[in-house]
Amino acid sequence: MNKLSNMQQILKQQQVDAALITDPHNVFYLTGFNSDPKERLLAVMVFAQAEPFLICPAMEAPDAKAAGWMGEIAGHADTQDAMEVLYRTAEKRNQPMQSIAIEKAHMTVDRYDAINRYFQSPEIHAIDDQLNAMRVVKDESELDILRHAAKLADYAIEVAAQKMNEGMTEIELMTEIELALKKRGITHMSFDTTVLTGPKAASPHGKTGERKITRGDLVLMDLGVIYEGYCSDITRTLAFGEPSEQAKEVYEIVRHAEQAALDAVSPGITAAELDGISRTVIEEAGYGEYFTHRLGHGLGISVHEFPSIHGGNNMPLQAGMVFTIEPGIYVPDQVGVRIEDDVVVTEDGYEVLTKYPKELTIITR
Numbered sequence: 001m002n003k004l005s006n007m008q009q010i011l012k013q014q015q016v017d018a019a020l021i022t023d024p025h026n027v028f029y030l031t032g033f034n035s036d037p038k039e040r041l042l043a044v045m046v047f048a049q050a051e052p053f054l055i056c057p058a059m060e061a062p063d064a065k066a067a068g069w070m071g072e073i074a075g076h077a078d079t080q081d082a083m084e085v086l087y088r089t090a091e092k093r094n095q096p097m098q099s100i101a102i103e104k105a106h107m108t109v110d111r112y113d114a115i116n117r118y119f120q121s122p123e124i125h126a127i128d129d130q131l132n133a134m135r136v137v138k139d140e141s142e143l144d145i146l147r148h149a150a151k152l153a154d155y156a157i158e159v160a161a162q163k164m165n166e167g168m169t170e171i172e173l174m175t176e177i178e179l180a181l182k183k184r185g186i187t188h189m190s191f192d193t194t195v196l197t198g199p200k201a202a203s204p205h206g207k208t209g210e211r212k213i214t215r216g217d218l219v220l221m222d223l224g225v226i227y228e229g230y231c232s233d234i235t236r237t238l239a240f241g242e243p244s245e246q247a248k249e250v251y252e253i254v255r256h257a258e259q260a261a262l263d264a265v266s267p268g269i270t271a272a273e274l275d276g277i278s279r280t281v282i283e284e285a286g287y288g289e290y291f292t293h294r295l296g297h298g299l300g301i302s303v304h305e306f307p308s309i310h311g312g313n314n315m316p317l318q319a320g321m322v323f324t325i326e327p328g329i330y331v332p333d334q335v336g337v338r339i340e341d342d343v344v345v346t347e348d349g350y351e352v353l354t355k356y357p358k359e360l361t362i363i364t365r
Contacts, residue, residue, distance in 0.1 A: 003030050003134065004044075004052055010130050011048040011101065018090070019046045019101040019127050020115070025301045026103065026131055027054075033067040034229045035060055041082035041111075050093040055086050083114035090119075101127035132306040136298065137320035142230065143344060146300070146322060149232035150342050150353035152225045156181055157236045157356045160195075160221050164240055164363055170195040170208045173219075181225060190224030190231040190303040201237065201336030204293055204328060215241030218251070220336055224303060231303040233324050234354045235340035239362045247335045250287065251360050254337045257281035257327040258358070261295060265325075265343060265350035271295075271313035278327045279311070287329045296324035299342055321345045322353075 007030065011019060021027055022043045028034040031044050031054055042060075046052040051071060056064055058075030065073070074089040076082040090097065097119050102112070104126045115122070138146065156177050163176040174195045181189075196206045197213050201220035213219060217240045224233035237251065261278035275295040282291045294310035299322045307315050309323055326340030342353040 004046060006134060007046045007130075008048060008052075010127075011046065014101075014125070016099045016101045016125050017048055017096045017122075018099075020086075021046065021103065021127070021131075022111070023103050023106040025305075026106075026135075028229055029131075029135055029301055031064075031067070031069050033064045033069050035063070040078075041076065041086065043086065045086065045090055047093060047095050050095045053089055055082070055089065083111060083118060087118035097122055099123040099125060101125040103128050103131065135300060136306055137318060138300060138322055138344070139320070142300065143320075143322070145228045145230045146232065146342065146344070147353055149225055149227040149230055150234070150355070152181065152184065152186060152227060153223060153232040153234040153342075153354055154356045155184070156223050156225070157221060157234060157238075160219075161238060161361060161363060164213060164219060164238070165365070166213055166215060166240070168213050169210050170197055170200075170213075171210060173213070173221075174208050177221070177223065186225045186227065188226045190226055190233055194220070194222040196220045196336065197240075199333050199335070202330040202332050202334060203336065204330055204338070206336075213240050216243055217241070218243055218247050218335060218337060220338060222338065222340065229301055231299060231301070232342055232354065233299055233303055233340065234342065234356065235326055235328075235338045236356055236358075236361075237337045237339065239360060241364065242362060243360075244335070246331075247337070248360065250329050250331070250335050251337050253282060253285045253287060254327055254329055254339050255358055255360075257291075258325055258339045258341070261325045261327065262341070262343065262350060262352065265317065265345060267319050267345060267347065268316050271307055271309045271315050271317065272311050274317070274325075275309055275311045275313075278325070282327060282329060287331075290329045290331050291327060292330060293328065296326050296340075298323045317345050319345050319347045 040057045053072040055074040061075040076085040159180040198217040220237045222235040257278045296309035298305040328338035330336045
């Protein structure tokens, strides 16, 4: 049963007439058409009892067909009211429209008002949880794509280790990484590539800038690629020259915290338990106050997706889930270390998709 059929079954079970899916990532998941429509309307409308249709900017209709969409395409011009085009196309289905499901986390107020205006104030239901539940378990074809995306992330760290030199700025190293990936056919990163050196690595969301690499620095790199619509996400912290004893100590604590969490991954353990295992290692080493974020996040079409791996999430993990494990210690103005891997839950444990070594690498040239 394909993804659209699954969505139709959900609508039937919940006695909802139709679903309007507007998040481009969810549209891609359901249709195979990957687009960034900017402010224009891109959506797939799924009916409990009729064929779905795709609505997109008219100029993108050929791209939707090329992506493999076999159903109706309602193209809208910039001069048209896209929500009216949506309504007129839906009207031709001659289906009840008394209840419509939407992604409440994505729907704009303007489009919400248009739904009420054109569809005569239907009952509005949320479909977010159901879509999360569909996307959270990856099939084998998705896992193969994610494995390849992870290999490219590993390659990016290899490039960084080869290109890193004293006096090179963070931006210069970032440019070398992304240039090498472009030569391998990657057009988009999962997010802005982060390169942080020395004390700047102590900022979990620090910004890549003009600071130059100096001997003794830890160099933290957080990056990922988009490959065939799916994301990877890796963090490695390398040393350029001999690091301080404090830096070595912190690095080993983080490495052990990450490995402890990895070793615990299996179906049935909760996200909260996993976070707690890693956090306990860091707390017992005396650095608990410096681990300031969750352990990880879901990974797939979105670089941050359901589920969130944190201490308040008691959701049991199940085979096929993919997420990051990324503990860190950030001592302000002194040292910052994060190690991050992409992990899939298997029937009897786990598989690590990102494979760049995690023993402390000291670059000595």
